Amino acid sequence: MSVAIRAARVEDVDDMRALINRYAAEDRMLERSRDFLLEHLRDFLVAKDVSGFLGCCALAVLTPDLAEVRSLAVRPEASGRGIGRQLVLACISEARRLGLRRVFALTLVPDFFQRCGFVLTSLGRLPEKSASECPVCPKRFACDEHAMLLHLDGTIPEPLWSGEPVGYTRLFLGVEPGGKSAQ
Numbered sequence: 001m002s003v004a005i006r007a008a009r010v011e012d013v014d015d016m017r018a019l020i021n022r023y024a025a026e027d028r029m030l031e032r033s034r035d036f037l038l039e040h041l042r043d044f045l046v047a048k049d050v051s052g053f054l055g056c057c058a059l060a061v062l063t064p065d066l067a068e069v070r071s072l073a074v075r076p077e078a079s080g081r082g083i084g085r086q087l088v089l090a091c092i093s094e095a096r097r098l099g100l101r102r103v104f105a106l107t108l109v110p111d112f113f114q115r116c117g118f119v120l121t122s123l124g125r126l127p128e129k130s131a132s133e134c135p136v137c138p139k140r141f142a143c144d145e146h147a148m149l150l151h152l153d154g155t156i157p158e159p160l161w162s163g164e165p166v167g168y169t170r171l172f173l174g175v176e177p178g179g180k181s182a183q
C-alpha cells in the first residue's frame, strides 16, 4: 500500500494528538495539547495511506542555522514499514529547502535516528536547545534523551565522546534522571 507524506491539515489534529499522547502516556515522547498542535500546524507532516492516518512528525526552526525534528510518531500497527524514516527524510528535505545547515532530534530511540543518518552527539553542543527550551521542559529532571545531529553540508558532527553524559538531567543538573546523584 503506497504511503503519502503531506503537510498536516486541521482535520489531522485529532489523530496526531491521540497518537502522540498515547506514546506520551508510556513516557516515550512529550505530550502535546490540541492548542499546541494547531499553533504549530505548519511545522507538521503526516503520513497516510488508503486506510487513513499512519503517523506524523514536525520540523521546528530554532535559529537561522538549526532545526529540530520533533513529535515523530508512527502508529504501532504501521511500524517497520519505513514510514518513520520517510517522515524524517521529508523533514530533512524541508530543512534543505529552507536553507538550514543542521537538523537535530532529542530522542529515546537513537538507533532509529542513526539509521536515518544522524550522529549521536552531546546536548552540550546544542546550546540553542539546552539553554532555551530544556530548562523549562516538564521532563528536565528526568531527561534521558539522546542528542542526534545531522549536518546538511555532509560534514560529520562531533560525536559523543566516551564518558560524556547523555540527557539534560545528567549533563546540566549532575544527577541521574529521577533524582539519584550522578557521582
Ligand SMILES: CC(C)(COP(=O)(O)OP(=O)(O)OC[C@H]1O[C@@H](n2cnc3c(N)ncnc32)[C@H](O)[C@@H]1OP(=O)(O)O)[C@@H](O)C(=O)NCCC(=O)NCCS
Pocket: 023, 028, 029, 070, 071, 072, 073, 074, 075, 078, 079, 080, 081, 082, 083, 084, 085, 086, 105, 106, 107, 108, 109, 111, 112, 115
Ligand atoms: C520510532 C518510530 C518513529 C519508528 O518508526 P517506524 O516507521 O517503525 O520506523 P522505520 O520502519 O522507518 O525504520 C527505519 C529503520 O530504523 C530501524 N528502527 C525502527 N525503530 C527502531 C527502534 N525503536 N530502535 C532501533 N531501530 C529502529 C528499523 O529497523 C529500520 O532500520 P533499517 O535502516 O535497517 O531498515 C516508531 O516506532 C514510533 O513512533 N515509536 C514511538 C514514538 C517514538 O519513540 N518517537 C520518537 C520520538 S523522537
